[in-house]
Amino acid sequence: MNNQKNQWEESYQKKDNFVFYPHEEVIRFFSKYINQRKGIDTFQKKHAEAGLPKVLDLGCGIGRHVIFSNDMQTDAYGVDLSESAVKFAIDWAKKEGISNPEEKILQSDITKMPFQNNFFDFIISHGVLDSMSESNCRNSIIDTCRVLKPGGYFYCDLISGDDSFHDPDFSGEEIVQDEHEKNTIQLYFNGNLIDNFFSKYFEIIENTLIKRTSITTDRYTSRYHLILRKK
Numbered sequence: 001m002n003n004q005k006n007q008w009e010e011s012y013q014k015k016d017n018f019v020f021y022p023h024e025e026v027i028r029f030f031s032k033y034i035n036q037r038k039g040i041d042t043f044q045k046k047h048a049e050a051g052l053p054k055v056l057d058l059g060c061g062i063g064r065h066v067i068f069s070n071d072m073q074t075d076a077y078g079v080d081l082s083e084s085a086v087k088f089a090i091d092w093a094k095k096e097g098i099s100n101p102e103e104k105i106l107q108s109d110i111t112k113m114p115f116q117n118n119f120f121d122f123i124i125s126h127g128v129l130d131s132m133s134e135s136n137c138r139n140s141i142i143d144t145c146r147v148l149k150p151g152g153y154f155y156c157d158l159i160s161g162d163d164s165f166h167d168p169d170f171s172g173e174e175i176v177q178d179e180h181e182k183n184t185i186q187l188y189f190n191g192n193l194i195d196n197f198f199s200k201y202f203e204i205i206e207n208t209l210i211k212r213t214s215i216t217t218d219r220y221t222s223r224y225h226l227i228l229r230k231k
Contacts, residue, residue, distance in 0.1 A: 017061050017085070022068040023126050025210075025225045029155040033227070034122055035072050043073055051075075053121035058110055058144060058156075059128030063089025066105060069124075070098055077120070078105040079113055111139035115147045123148050125156040130187045133173060137187055138197055145201040145230055154202060154228040160209060161188035164219040189224060202228035 030036075034053060035043040047053050052075040057065040060078030062085050069076035076098070080086050086107040093101035108114055110128070123144055129137050148154060161170030171190040176182055198204065206227040213220040 018088075019061070020064055022065055023157075025157060026065055026068070026124055026126055026155065029124065029153075029227060030069075030072050033153050033155075034074060037072065047121065049121055054119060055122045055124065056115070056120045056147065058123055058125035058140075059131075060089055060105065061085050063092050063105060065124055065126065066093060066101075067096055067098075070096065074122075076104065077115075079108045079110060079115075080105075081107070081109060083107050111136055111143055113143050113147055117146055118149045119147050121149055121152050123152070123154045125154075127157065129156055130159040130189065131184055132187060133185055134187060141197055141201065148230045150230055152230050153205070154226075154230065156226050156228070158189040158194070158224045158226070159186065160222040160224055161190050162209065162211070163221045194224065194226070198226070198228060202230055205229050 032046065034047050034055065035045055038044050052073060055069045055074040055076055057063075057069065057076070057078040060066050060080045061082075063078055066076045066078040066089060070093075078086075078089055080089070086105055089105045090101045093105060098104075106114060125144075129140060132140070144154060161172075162168070166188065169190045169192075171188050171193045174186050174188070176184050176186050194204075194207070204226060206225070208225045209222055210225060211220050211222040
């Protein structure tokens with residue numbers, strides 16, 4: 001993991017992953033399962049927690065979904081492998097008026113997170129679990145299950161091998177050669193790999209495959225968007 005940590009530090013130092021707006025599917029997940037925004041300061045509660053639900057952004061990067069989670073009236077946490085990303089996320093959170101963000105946005109290997117068992121009500125993760133080796137991904141899923149409460153919901157998305165560049169139903173690891181995230185690992189998923197990694201720990205509530213096709217080239221890429229509930 002140390003070698004990959006170095007690659008991600010380099011990527012964040014180049015600002016390859018400086019994204020400031022929440023992903024549409026994360027917004028959908030919040031609206032359906034946590035809180036739905038009805039006005040500037042009004043929300044319709046979708047969760048069953050008595051107080052603010054604890055939400056972890058797994059692989060939070062510079063903190064866009066931590067900021068969004070806080071705006072959506074939750075107790076927001078984040079964890080990321082990159083020290084550079086975490087420092088930026090903490091600084092951003094302070095500017096947004098979040099109290100003591102250095103206690104909630106932490107640098108950590110997500111295969112061994114510094115949180116108690118059953119600590120979170122919800123976990124979200126965008127573009128993270130498919131950016132590591134199969135073994136690290138499997139261990140991250142196990143630790144995600146550990147820190148999520150029984151019955152808690154987990155949203156994540158995963159790159160699919162169903163694209164213009166691979167054989168049908170491809171899965172497996174590749175080293176990224178493009179300048180964006182160069183030398184990091186890209187882990188491609190298919191249905192079998194999803195079942196193999198998740199079904200022991202989670203019930204799959206939703207599994208949606210979203211394709212993006214270029215009309216000019218006919219090439220396409222696709223991603224799985226999963227909503228899972230801890231068994």
